[in-house]
Amino acid sequence: MENFQFYSPTEFVFGRDTEDKAGELVKKHGGSKVLIHYGGGSAERSGLLGRVRTSLEKAGVSFIELGGVKPNPRDTLVYEGIELCRRDGIDFILSVGGGSVIDSSKAIALGVPYSGDFWDFYCDKAVAKAALPVGTVLTIAAAGSEGSGDSVITKEDGGLKRGTGTDLIRPRFSILDPQLTCTLPAYQTACGATDIMAHVFERYFTNTTEVEVTDRLCEAVLLTMIKETPRVIADPNNYDARANIMWAGTVAHTNIVGVGREQDWNSHGIEHELSALYDCAHGAGLAVIMPAWMEFVYRHDPLRFAQAATRIWGCQMDFGNPEVTALEGIKRFRSFLHSIGMPINFAELGAREEDIPALVDKFGIGDGKTGGFVHLSAEDITEIYRIAAKAEL
Amino acid sequence: MENFQFYSPTEFVFGRDTEDKAGELVKKHGGSKVLIHYGGGSAERSGLLGRVRTSLEKAGVSFIELGGVKPNPRDTLVYEGIELCRRDGIDFILSVGGGSVIDSSKAIALGVPYSGDFWDFYCDKAVAKAALPVGTVLTIAAAGSEGSGDSVITKEDGGLKRGTGTDLIRPRFSILDPQLTCTLPAYQTACGATDIMAHVFERYFTNTTEVEVTDRLCEAVLLTMIKETPRVIADPNNYDARANIMWAGTVAHTNIVGVGREQDWNSHGIEHELSALYDCAHGAGLAVIMPAWMEFVYRHDPLRFAQAATRIWGCQMDFGNPEVTALEGIKRFRSFLHSIGMPINFAELGAREEDIPALVDKFGIGDGKTGGFVHLSAEDITEIYRIAAKAEL
Numbered sequence A, B: 001m002e003n004f005q006f007y008s009p010t011e012f013v014f015g016r017d018t019e020d021k022a023g024e025l026v027k028k029h030g031g032s033k034v035l036i037h038y039g040g041g042s043a044e045r046s047g048l049l050g051r052v053r054t055s056l057e058k059a060g061v062s063f064i065e066l067g068g069v070k071p072n073p074r075d076t077l078v079y080e081g082i083e084l085c086r087r088d089g090i091d092f093i094l095s096v097g098g099g100s101v102i103d104s105s106k107a108i109a110l111g112v113p114y115s116g117d118f119w120d121f122y123c124d125k126a127v128a129k130a131a132l133p134v135g136t137v138l139t140i141a142a143a144g145s146e147g148s149g150d151s152v153i154t155k156e157d158g159g160l161k162r163g164t165g166t167d168l169i170r171p172r173f174s175i176l177d178p179q180l181t182c183t184l185p186a187y188q189t190a191c192g193a194t195d196i197m198a199h200v201f202e203r204y205f206t207n208t209t210e211v212e213v214t215d216r217l218c219e220a221v222l223l224t225m226i227k228e229t230p231r232v233i234a235d236p237n238n239y240d241a242r243a244n245i246m247w248a249g250t251v252a253h254t255n256i257v258g259v260g261r262e263q264d265w266n267s268h269g270i271e272h273e274l275s276a277l278y279d280c281a282h283g284a285g286l287a288v289i290m291p292a293w294m295e296f297v298y299r300h301d302p303l304r305f306a307q308a309a310t311r312i313w314g315c316q317m318d319f320g321n322p323e324v325t326a327l328e329g330i331k332r333f334r335s336f337l338h339s340i341g342m343p344i345n346f347a348e349l350g351a352r353e354e355d356i357p358a359l360v361d362k363f364g365i366g367d368g369k370t371g372g373f374v375h376l377s378a379e380d381i382t383e384i385y386r387i388a389a390k391a392e393l
Helices: A018-028 A048-058 A075-088 A099-111 A186-204 A212-234 A239-254 A266-278 A282-300 A302-311 A322-339 A353-363 A378-390 B018-028 B048-058 B075-088 B099-111 B186-204 B212-234 B239-254 B266-278 B282-300 B302-311 B322-339 B353-363 B378-390
Strands: A004-014 A033-038 A062-066 A092-097 A134-138 A150-154 A161-165 A173-176 B004-014 B033-038 B062-066 B092-097 B134-138 B150-154 B161-165 B173-176
Touching: A004 A018, A004 A239, A018 A048, A018 A092, A018 A134, A018 A173, A033 A048, A033 A075, A033 A099, A048 A062, A048 A092, A062 A075, A075 A099, A075 A150, A092 A099, A099 A134, A099 A150, A161 A266, A173 A239, A186 A212, A186 A239, A186 A266, A186 A282, A212 A239, A212 A302, A212 B212, A212 B239, A239 B212, A266 A282, A266 A353, A266 A378, A282 A302, A282 A322, A282 A378, A302 A322, A353 A378, B004 B018, B004 B239, B018 B048, B018 B092, B018 B134, B018 B173, B033 B048, B033 B075, B033 B099, B048 B062, B048 B092, B062 B075, B075 B099, B075 B150, B092 B099, B099 B134, B099 B150, B161 B266, B173 B239, B186 B212, B186 B239, B186 B266, B186 B282, B212 B239, B212 B302, B266 B282, B266 B353, B266 B378, B282 B302, B282 B322, B282 B378, B302 B322, B353 B378
Parallel strands: A004 A173, A033 A062, A033 A092, A092 A134, A134 A173, B004 B173, B033 B062, B033 B092, B092 B134, B134 B173
Antiparallel strands: A004 B004, A150 A161, B150 B161
16 A cells, blocks of 8 residues: 545535535635536526525625536636636635536636636646635536545637646535435436546556555445446436435545555546547546446456456456456446446447547647556557447447 | 535545654644643654654644553543643644544543533533644554544543544544554454444444445445454554555544444443443453344344345355344354454453443443434343353354
């Protein structure tokens, strides 16, 4: 196990009707003039925004609003948010939505006290020294942004998708009401579930040895997702299944299951180019990419893949041929994704094989390699896209 | 799943030689005049206290010291600590030791800003409003106090053992260096491992349904302990096994594995009377009590015990007779405890069957019942002590 620091100071308030505590929580965590940041009209139509406003008013907290965050949130709206906050002396950002809204909120939070361009933090030109506090009311179990110090933003001009991470933007509180996720369409629910599982697998495949405790914690989250996801696809109003998925999604990304071990994250990087080019859902892109990545790299450590296959997917271990077990686990992962309605190849995702050179080019590693479980060259990434393009059950 | 709040703001700094960061961490978390609180001479002899002092000096932080904390920490030393802190204007308590030292530190932290008797918080006479900040350098993986808001203190006069809990005494930081646990004797190591496992089982046996995610997380910690504990008993210097146990111990008690579900904790209460009367190690007392408690209550929900038996202990499920599987799991737990050197009955612990009426009397529920997985009367507790007294492999 490697040395590590683990710091997750977010106050999680979980359960039915917890959104009514938004006002008191903003106040408790020092906010007095709030920007409510949200996405489309569903938060308004569902009555959620109304409840949040009422809660803020009851707590004596003033607020302004900025909606319009899209999936794969854009820099343009971030600039607008920064201006608004500066103009009105906003001291707290309350994010009402899913990962995209939270990531956009975090970008605004970083930008307000910074004299330069907030994008500097996303292209490693500057290290953040301050940020406005952020709180969240989560509406989708997926990105884990409600419990992380990470944010991913897409540049409108050119579609460049980049991330940043700092403890400064860890939410002060996150309100998690599983009821809010019951109205999500099956496709979005499945995309979220795939993202959660991917966050765990990115941590699971590691070259660090002697990490039983985090291996087992990763498996715990994955076993939960395998049990609960089909239940919510079959019955969207199953509160308990929604609740298990929601807490699993947060646990998956606070990093408590990933500390002390080298992590991978190449599937996320390879997928980001897909969602940037086709504006597809991140989870759907991951469903296509991650099993393909696994098929490309499993020979690097067949026993780790066999461990996943037996402990997570319930495969019988073939002690004479661990690679057979390893491949069986990957196959079951892809079948599972298909069973919950996810695409498993380029055609189903709406991606085109002829774009692969452009995707690899945009990934932008040139003659270098990306780190992780297996270091990948541009050629390797091309091959992973090719496997993904043609994948079948 | 039930509604819950989860808040674990402690900064965990984990790994080799992390104790050298004590000074910078105290400073980062606002301390300038520190009380170093510790137990016996081993912290001095091992050089740990010296390293901590050097680290504080380097960070420009002044300090005084108070040693002498015993297992089952006493109120008398807490009073002494409170006086010292007030006299010298101490603004931070740095705990160097195991759970007893941390619990004593937390009690001092609560007592300093309080005008009444600190014991008020432990007998539910008052609710804490303030506390000095506490940081820890952990030397035993066991109590989980490094990541919890709990503290248990024993009254010297009469041996009453009582606990309190508040977010105010959650450590600001906890330094976890697995190397520091390598010098622990096998018996203490096993006591710590038993305590960690007990913390998870207290959460695992619940009447709350639909808690797959926390069930799986509990199982993850237990599977880790089952793998790693025999390795450190066989080879005390196995750093990686020590590291897995240390992180498992913290995860077990931040409550991330126990949120949203009713918990039990009767085994802890029943054990506390043993360690208060005989001054035995808490973990050793739990090794005697917890399997006995399980044997007394398993009929309340045989399928939950069968789940534990199959998922945690690897038993084959007897679908025709789930109770057989349930009992097999309890048997394997007791055998495991015996295999790591723990006592399994009163004689091995140094307890006396004839004291049972006195133990039950001190538990003090009269004609009432204690809550939890199964509500227990004084008669039930008597029977659990009797089962524990005579237990065999």
